[in-house]
Amino acid sequence: MAWRPAPPPSSDEVAIAENHESWDAVAPVHAQGGGAEFYRIEQWLAGECKLGPWEIDELGDVAGKSLLHMQCHIGTDTLSWARRGARVTGLDFAQNALTEARRFAEILGIDDAHFVHSTVASAADTLAGEQFDILYTGRGALCWLPDLDEWASVCARLVKPGGLLYLEESTPFVNTLEPRETSEGAIFAPKYDLFHDGPISEIGEGSYADPNWEGERVTHCWEYRYDTVINALVNNGFEIESMVERDELFFDPWPDKFEPSRPNYWRLKEGEVRFPLSFTLKARRV
Numbered sequence: 001m002a003w004r005p006a007p008p009p010s011s012d013e014v015a016i017a018e019n020h021e022s023w024d025a026v027a028p029v030h031a032q033g034g035g036a037e038f039y040r041i042e043q044w045l046a047g048e049c050k051l052g053p054w055e056i057d058e059l060g061d062v063a064g065k066s067l068l069h070m071q072c073h074i075g076t077d078t079l080s081w082a083r084r085g086a087r088v089t090g091l092d093f094a095q096n097a098l099t100e101a102r103r104f105a106e107i108l109g110i111d112d113a114h115f116v117h118s119t120v121a122s123a124a125d126t127l128a129g130e131q132f133d134i135l136y137t138g139r140g141a142l143c144w145l146p147d148l149d150e151w152a153s154v155c156a157r158l159v160k161p162g163g164l165l166y167l168e169e170s171t172p173f174v175n176t177l178e179p180r181e182t183s184e185g186a187i188f189a190p191k192y193d194l195f196h197d198g199p200i201s202e203i204g205e206g207s208y209a210d211p212n213w214e215g216e217r218v219t220h221c222w223e224y225r226y227d228t229v230i231n232a233l234v235n236n237g238f239e240i241e242s243m244v245e246r247d248e249l250f251f252d253p254w255p256d257k258f259e260p261s262r263p264n265y266w267r268l269k270e271g272e273v274r275f276p277l278s279f280t281l282k283a284r285r286v
């Protein structure tokens with residue numbers, strides 16, 4: 001997977017449009033092509049759960065609750081919550097991802113799952129006043145959004161008073177570091193300036209789920225510090241109930257340094273100095 005810097009976008013709208021194109025291209029690959037191995041589509045269709053065990057514990061019993069999955073991609077996580085009894089709505093701006101999600105819902109016979117086409121920015125308008133018991137998101141979602149304050153204000157409109165927002169994301173450590181070759185082997189070095197406002201823009205082939213996929217795509221990602229995430233939520237009507245950091249991650253950013261820890265998760269290899277790789281955050285709508 002060869003990635004190189006791309007010119008910065010002329011506006012957030014241009015960045016979102018290019019990201020949209022990129023996600024529409026990779027969604028079928030993730031659902032049906034080489035990426036299906038990363039997503040463990042076969043095992044998942046046969047009954048394996050895509051959710052982290054801590055997500056299930058921390059969110060508690062979802063049976064009978066309405067759950068909105070923002071940036072649902074191909075619906076594997078959304079439908080995993082449906083299997084646990086939630087009444088699910090998935091939302092994404094990539095039509096191709098929604099087509100795959102609807103196909104999976106049909107295969108699994110989950111008739112009451114809804115998949116809605118919308119950007120995050122217009123999600124509350126698209127859902128026309130509908131509010132949910134739970135808003136679930138993350139695992140590579142926030143980095144696609146140029147403005148977390150806008151995101152949190154949209155989330156606040158979509159969660160019922162007293163309802164929950166729950167997310168799992170990679171930590172700022174993971175988002176800013178990359179391994180660099182030195183005479184003593186590869187060491188982690190800072191790559192992304194977490195105090196820089198703009199996105200990191202890259203062009204290349206492959207995806208985190210299928211490094212061998214040959215389609216070229218441009219991506220623009222914003223990497224966030226904890227304070228940006230937490231203040232956006234607090235300033236838009238949420239109270240933080242818990243935040244937990246873990247030494248496992250929902251993708252494998254550096255195969256030389258990581259090994260599988262359980263299905264759908266990876267950790268640093270034995271001998272590496274550990275640092276937090278992912279975190280979950282639970283916030284209640286006041």
Ligand SMILES: C[S@@+](CC[C@H](N)C(=O)[O-])C[C@H]1O[C@@H](n2cnc3c(N)ncnc32)[C@H](O)[C@@H]1O
Pocket residue numbers: 016019023024071072073074075076077091092093094097118119120121138139140141144145
């Ligand atoms: C890595 S996936 C995260 C979902 C889930 N963790 C997964 O891997 O199946 C990111 C998703 O965000 C969606 N996305 C990115 N920017 C978006 C935006 N501005 N509005 C709506 N969806 C967006 C993409 O289409 C993609 O499906």
